[in-house]
Amino acid sequence: MKRSARRTLAGVGALVVGLALTSCTDSSQDKENKAKQANYDRLVARQPAGRMAYSPTREAINQWVRTWGKRGKLSYVYIQNARGEYGYFVMKGLPVPRCKMLTPTEKVESSDNGVAVLAQPGMDGTYSSGSTCNAYYGFDATTGAYMEFTVGTNQSFFLFDKPMTMPEYAGARQLGPTSVKDAGKRP
Missing domain, CATH: 1.10.12 (Lyase 2-enoyl-coa Hydratase; Chain  A, domain 2)
Incomplete structure (x- = not known):
């Protein structure tokens, strides 16, 4: 050899x-x-995982799809401030967190040196940290006006698919162009 x-x-x-x-x-x-x-x-x-004959979680998700999966569905957004006061918006569809995107926010690149996750620009051509998930936006039910609100730091919002009649919501102050009464008159 x-x-x-x-x-x-x-x-x-x-x-x-x-x-x-x-x-x-x-x-x-x-x-x-x-x-x-x-x-x-x-x-x-x-202790193997049990098996269910029926899934209440799947039923709830499917009910959510049936409720919100319709074009033109209105949402009633009630906002409570730090003093416990309520106001409301009536919006077309659901409010959307500002951190939601229609395009990928990251790109994964691989090489012999490893894997890198690279930020991608948003639809407006700028980069975002994705930290705007506490800001929501939507459009007024009758005027189409853009509306945005934030939650957290002593402010909460409650979302319904119908106007609420419970006392804390019934006295809510109108915050956007459309009132509950106006929304009821919509074709």
């Missing part, structure tokens, strides 16, 4: 021995991960 072939075989042999030795010496994290997985497997074997 030629000297270069012997060197190659010796190098491959050393690599195999090295890999075998490293696989025998797990790190403490590897050991803990294996213990966690073994415990999970044991628990699943002893």
Whole structure:
């Protein structure tokens, strides 16, 4: 056998021995991960997930689709401020969080050096941090006027598909161009 072939075989042999030795010496994290997985497997074997004959969650999602999956459906957005006072908007369709996009917000690129997640520009040609999920927007039910509101920091909103008659909502102040009465007159 030629000297270069012997060197190659010796190098491959050393690599195999090295890999075998490293696989025998797990790190403490590897050991803990294996213990966690073994415990999970044991628990699943002893207590497998139950099976349902019926899913109330799926029913609720399908009811949501039937409720909001119609063009022209109005939403009644009641907003409560820090003082406990209520106001309302009547909007076409659902309010939308500003962080929702129609185009991908990230692009994944792979190379020999690893994977990188790159931000993509939004529809307006600018980049966003995606931190506007507490801001919602929509359009007035009769005028089509753009409306935006934020939630959090002592302000909450409650969404309904019909005007609410409970006392706290019945006295709500109109915040947008359309009143509950105007929405009822819509064709």
